[in-house]
Amino acid sequence: MKSLKNQFLISMPSMTESNFAHTVTYICEHDEEGAMGLIINRPTDIPLDEIFSQLEIDDDTRAHGKDPIYSGGPVQTDRGFILHPGGKKWDSTIRIAGNINLTTSRDILAAIARNEGPDDCLVALGYAGWSPGQLEQELANNLWILAPANEDIIFNTPCEKRLDAAMAQLGISIEQLSPYSGHA
DSSP states (O other), X not given: OOOOTTEEEEEOTTOTTSTTTTOEEEEEEEETTEEEEEESSOEEEEEHHHHHHHTXXXXXXXXXXXXXXXXXXXXXXXXXXXXXXXXXXXXXXXXXXXXXEEEOSHHHHHHHHTXXXXXXXEEEEEEEEEOTTHHHHXXXXXXXXXXXXXXXXXXXXXXXXXXHHHHHTTTOOGGGSOSOOOOO
């Protein structure tokens, strides 16, 4: 089994009735135990300021306070995940690949509130998860398209353009795909 870690998982147009309709998911982990990823193009109406307030984290600078929290997926929607470039290590940081890290600890949120955290970050509540073999079966059923992950798309591309940007890496647009799939 080839790991899909550090790949974009793009939902096919046929996934209109699911939690993943029109999404780009960044795969953070994929091994024999299953897969875990974060949806990177589904912002919520919740600003980061609200999380700071709920966690009683002082936010004097307001540098990132208006940034949206993302819906990272339908699993454990009360748990926070922060994607960010490398640099300083936080209490619960794992390096995913290249310069992309995932942190789940409060200390990074406090640093972000003080404008001492990473300049680029994506804060998500919840994650997308797949049991062993489930993602592979969904790929075989043509529910997803794989594309290389790209740090610029995660951190610098406006969220409403991330799907198109991920598809553009493959030389196609989502409009070119049929909502129906099959096997010859």
